[in-house]
Amino acid sequence: MAADAAPPDGSRRAGFLRLVPGLTLAVFLGPVAAGLVGTLLPAFGFLPALGGEAVSLDPWRTLAEYPGVADATLRSFVTGLSATAISFTLVALFCAAAYGTRWFGRVRAVLAPLLAVPHAALAMGLAFLLAPSGWILRALSPWLTGFDRPPDLALAPDPYGWNLVLALVMKEVPFLFLMTLGALNQVPAERSMRVAQSLGYDRMSGWLKTVLPRLYPQIRLPVFAVVAFSVSVVDVAMILTVTPAPTLGVLILRWANDPDLTLQFQAAAGACLQGVVVLAALGTWIAAEKAAASLGRIWIRRGARRMPAGLNAAALGGLCGAALLGVLGLVGLTIWSFARRWRFPDALPSEWSLANWTRRADQLAEPLMTTVWLGLASAAIALVLVLLCLEAEQRTGRRPTNRALWLLYTPLIVPQVAFLFGAQILLVGGGLDGHWIGLVWAHLLFVLPYIFLSLSDPYRALDSRYARAAACLGAGPWRIFGRVKLPMLLRPILIAFAVGFAVSVGEYLPTVFAGAGRLTTLTTEAVALAGGGDRRTIGTLVVLQGVLPLALFALAAVTPVLMRRATFGREG
């Protein structure tokens, strides 16, 4: 073969762009790794500032002796795995039942906005719905229940964790559903279904047997992220578990904030234990995958063509029920934000008022502003980095390896508290705790992977011939990037930006650690009040928490349309 040693064309001369993906990973994972070390050392007794100068197992011993640790650990493990299993099952069954029907699009329209609403907001809505003094019992009292005072029942929050599971399901179902939708484009679902149905399989069994096995590998990483998140979630658990029966994550945060500084060692050990619990949960999930796969193969070989009657209705009901609870809870808290007096058992406020918005305006303004600029800044930075990474990938022709993708997912899979604990020491050392730089960085860790997740498929799916046509018309790579790719991808780019913003709005633990109490967001303020604060204030915070991301999604949907109109007039 004749030598063509020089790059065959200019497209490989990506210059600094080549460095962007590696740099991006380094900027992100360096501090995460350092944070993990900063957690690991105190967990083994080493933190000279607090007098821990020798390596020992004492922190683990005190951790083990702390009353209720074993229960809390088990609770984290069980609730997290149950929430994932229920969410996944619901989504899989629903997709199987509804793929290709009208329901598919309708449910998507309901679930997508729920995904934009922060976990904490949904959890607080749920807490108001199901509490003994909650909206459901208010609506049924006293005419049906006979209660003129709230019953003394631990409905929500509860000591067993089922509210926690329910809230996680409400939030993870939309996530997994949208991930599944994305993955459906990458497997020949329609053809498989046609073949299966022509062989006499009903819709559900056909989907479960021919589409799901090929689809699952595509959504496996997001599912793992759901497992890790659900097992280690802190804000939702703070809102929906009772004080004496917390999850491990809640306990760790309590110790980390305890005035007794010797508890820091115990907190560090707890953060490491959280990591172990996540690993154990992932291991269990992988084992369950294997078992399900072999059972599934047997099931496929047997050739059953019909699913039990009612299963599709159950899946649809479960999904819609979860969505309905989410929406109702948010409606309830919205009403609270306009209430003056709303005592049990009134179904609606007895006195209304705008004072919650007007009188507390300055108190709302600060967390609101922080939330907005933090979300915009972290989403914008992440978007630029992701776009440059994707562009670098196209110009060098090197797709990230699977390992690089895993690295990107690290912040989603390593429990937050495990590295935030140590990262905080770094931030303090650098004078960045409570500083916007530290806070934006902490948010980027979680915003960036989601933006990448949201944008990489559309970016790669853009017909590369447009770029080639442009190049042959004399356009250089940057002109193609700016004049062809970005405008053609405007909609997915704006949606990715809105996704990043929504993720930032919802972050609790990173804000608490990096904001150091000096920078607070709507979410941290709302969670702080969740335990027993004024529901009217909670209402205003939750409304803003929901409205901000939804407004951005609405903008993302409307802007491309408006821009087309501006370009082409009405006919466009």
Add this chain to the structure above:
Amino acid sequence: MTGSLPESEGLVLRDASIALRGAPLFAPITLTVAPGRTATIMGPSGSGKSTLLSAICGTLDPVFALSGMVSLNGRALAGLPAQYRRTGILFQDDLLFPHLSVGDNLAFGLPQGLSRSDRRARIETALADAGLTGFAGRDPATLSGGQRARVACLRALLAEPEALLLDEPFSKLDADLRARFRQFVFEHAAGRGIPVLLVTHDPDDAASAGGEVIMLRDI
């Protein structure tokens, strides 16, 4: 540029072949397309004929490698970024940019640095040429298939290419439209006196192109 050119100039391929990760796709070909002439490369799908066009215009996917020599009007093309090669290309699809109006699509092809009035004049002339006077502000999506194909061809030619590569641009059009568009393309290319290289698997296309026909052979 389009004036009289020496006989030796045009698009020249010498022992050109494409390899996918070291494995050649077809036996090396040698070919000269003189300015104003058309050559046709034929082969079954997957034979590498479209890939060869990518290699010539400089948009070859990095998993492929071009061997042999390709030159245009005496310039070796290897190693030159696509935007400097001056090779226009038409694909099966018109690939009009959906976010730009018809006029802006054409403007995208124009060389940079023209005055505003010059730009507008060239676009108007091109549109008139295609029987699309007054279409400058239109959304490409509102045009018929034949209209879109003509706009795509004009866009490629407005970039003042020194060669035109045709990657089966007629295959998706119905028979009637196809013949007319084929004629439109060849006439305009000939009018500019540039070499045209057509890849197709349709003998009809090859016949109407006239000129040399090369069959790609497996190794």
Add this chain to the structure above:
Amino acid sequence: MAISKIWRAALAVGLALGGLPAAQAQSWEETVAEARGQTLYWNAWGGDEGINDYVAWVGERLAEEYDIELVHVKLSDTAEAVRKVVAEKAAGRHADGSVDLIWINGENFKAMKDQDLLHGPITPSLPNYALIDVAANPAIELDFTIPTGGYESPYGQAKLVFIYDTQTVSEPPASMAALLDHAAANPGRVTYPAPPQFLGTTFLKQALYELVDDPEALLLEAGDNFDAVTAPLWAYLDRLHPVLWRDGKDFPSGDDALIRLLDEGAVDFALSFHPGKASSAIAQDLLPDTVRTFVLAEGTIGNTHYVAIPYNAAHKAAAMVAANFLLSPEAQARKQHPDVWGDMTVLSMDRLSEEGRAQFDALPRGIATLGPAELGPTLPEPHPSWMTRIEASWLERYGS
């Protein structure tokens, strides 16, 4: 109960350990001059809107008078600020720290003082400290039996009160024993926050004082006598917990949560450490105007809260000026206003000018707030060692 005897014993312990080293490197005028233009980060619990409004007002006044910009760093737990200073020390940030002033007392103060994390002594430098008659009110320099040593400046006084709705309860209990009877007769209608939450711990102290044989033992560090002294408390709680709200398996997070439960009708009593809490809750439409405040006949726990300056504070001068301003009759009187906060002043009325006293005399009292006489005797805080062990023991017994 011999309250005066308890206080005397407390003072004896405190004075034996106390004594103020007075170091004054800088004149007050110099401090005020240095403070101009500084930004002051006051880390203070931010869970109450009335208090937050008060802090915001302090900020406005400091800006007007001293050109100091106050930033209220809202904490959900004072320990967060302690942690920050510790982390800064760990990271070698011995100057230019992020915390300038902390609203503090009790355990947090002890932790910081023990680790030399505080700047001071500061009170000898504060002109307004002279408005406190320490000789007449020596408890002001004993924070949970720990001598302040001048390392924290008094800011307000709190006292445990109970709140009830006259529509549901006609005769509020006058003792811990009566409270237990009420709970037994109305299962699920009594509760308290779980320790180590401040109010929950205070509730346990209240019970402890009434139940122990010898309250004076509580003023000294807990030792081998712990089990014997606290046995009556556990016996009491063992009877109370089964009839508590949620069978004692869940607890409210604090006084706001209790007030919400009281408003909903879920419980019969709320607790607060702010005597003006009921009135301010009525004013904020959080409680019906039929609620009233009550205290137990033999006195309730009270303590003083303070502000302190970390050793590495970046803006010590501004922090000093703020601490002094908080001791002014203007700031103290506003704080005591029931619509603002209702927090009791630390100033001695006989040390004030006519004008200063008039500001206090003019204060309205909310309809649900008790007058000084009705508030009854104040019980001192026990030595912190008791509470540390009681909290741990509570957690073991009732924690899960």
